[in-house]
Amino acid sequence: MFLRTLLDTIFPPLCHVCRSFLADPTEIHLCAGCREKIIPLRSPLCPVCGVPFATENGIDHPCGQCLTTIRPYIAARAATHFEGPVQELIHRLKYGKKSHLSRPLGLLTAAALGNFLAEIAADGIVPVPLHRKRLRQRGFNQSQLIGRVLAKKWHIPLMAHNLRRIRWTEPQTGLSAAERETNIRGAFAVEAPDRFKGKRLLLVDDVYTTGSTVAECAKTLCRSGAQGVMVITVARAVR
Numbered sequence: 001m002f003l004r005t006l007l008d009t010i011f012p013p014l015c016h017v018c019r020s021f022l023a024d025p026t027e028i029h030l031c032a033g034c035r036e037k038i039i040p041l042r043s044p045l046c047p048v049c050g051v052p053f054a055t056e057n058g059i060d061h062p063c064g065q066c067l068t069t070i071r072p073y074i075a076a077r078a079a080t081h082f083e084g085p086v087q088e089l090i091h092r093l094k095y096g097k098k099s100h101l102s103r104p105l106g107l108l109t110a111a112a113l114g115n116f117l118a119e120i121a122a123d124g125i126v127p128v129p130l131h132r133k134r135l136r137q138r139g140f141n142q143s144q145l146i147g148r149v150l151a152k153k154w155h156i157p158l159m160a161h162n163l164r165r166i167r168w169t170e171p172q173t174g175l176s177a178a179e180r181e182t183n184i185r186g187a188f189a190v191e192a193p194d195r196f197k198g199k200r201l202l203l204v205d206d207v208y209t210t211g212s213t214v215a216e217c218a219k220t221l222c223r224s225g226a227q228g229v230m231v232i233t234v235a236r237a238v239r
């Protein structure tokens with residue numbers, strides 16, 4: 001007890017978002033006020049791509065796009081909307097180089113998508129890779145760090161480094177969905193296809209925007225012999 005008090009004095013448990021003191025810190029280190037501002041992604045949504053519908057009521061049903069196009073993945077889900085505290089945490093993680101913020105984001109995702117995981121029986125977690133130039137700039141791959149938290153929580157092997165980003169692409173920000181698709185085409189490759197052969201893989205990324213990045217990864221994984229790909233992201237940008 002004394003040690004705990006001493007540690008709390010030297011390293012007071014603070015909320016990752018607003019830095020307020022946490023009298024009763026849980027594993028995730030977010031205060032009640034900031035947690036309340038996080039908007040979970042809820043049904044009704046498209047069971048394929050996971051896009052939420054604007055209506056409050058109703059049941060899940062395929063969206064117009066999933067009715068007319070075949071997605072290269074089985075299903076995609078996000079834990080929260082890309083807004084408020086989650087947007088801030090992801091921004092600080094990627095651009096402020098605060099790698100420790102992958103932990104609250106991973107824990108948040110694990111808690112929100114436990115039910116989805118139970119349905120999909122994944123053999124391995126594959127983080128969306130960064131190009132080595134980007135990796136050098138940032139120092140870490142945020143998707144890999146988030147994937148590591150999920151792998152530990154869910155007891156699924158983390159299969160990093162086999163899916164590789166072989167082509168440099170300019171940031172997707174500001175591009176239309178069609179431009180993003182062209183921009184990312186052929187950007188990934190699998191180093192040792194044997195390791196993915198016949199496996200059901202859980203692809204992990206930080207944000208799902210148009211889905212072009214995860215779709216290109218899923219295509220690459222399936223071409224390398226994966227049995228199926230499911231996608232999990234921390235957040236989803238809904239336009």
Ligand SMILES: [Zn+2]
Pocket residue numbers: 015016017018019020030031032033034035
């Ligand atoms: Zn807070």
Ligand SMILES: [Zn+2]
Pocket residue numbers: 046047048049050051062063064065066
């Ligand atoms: Zn859909």
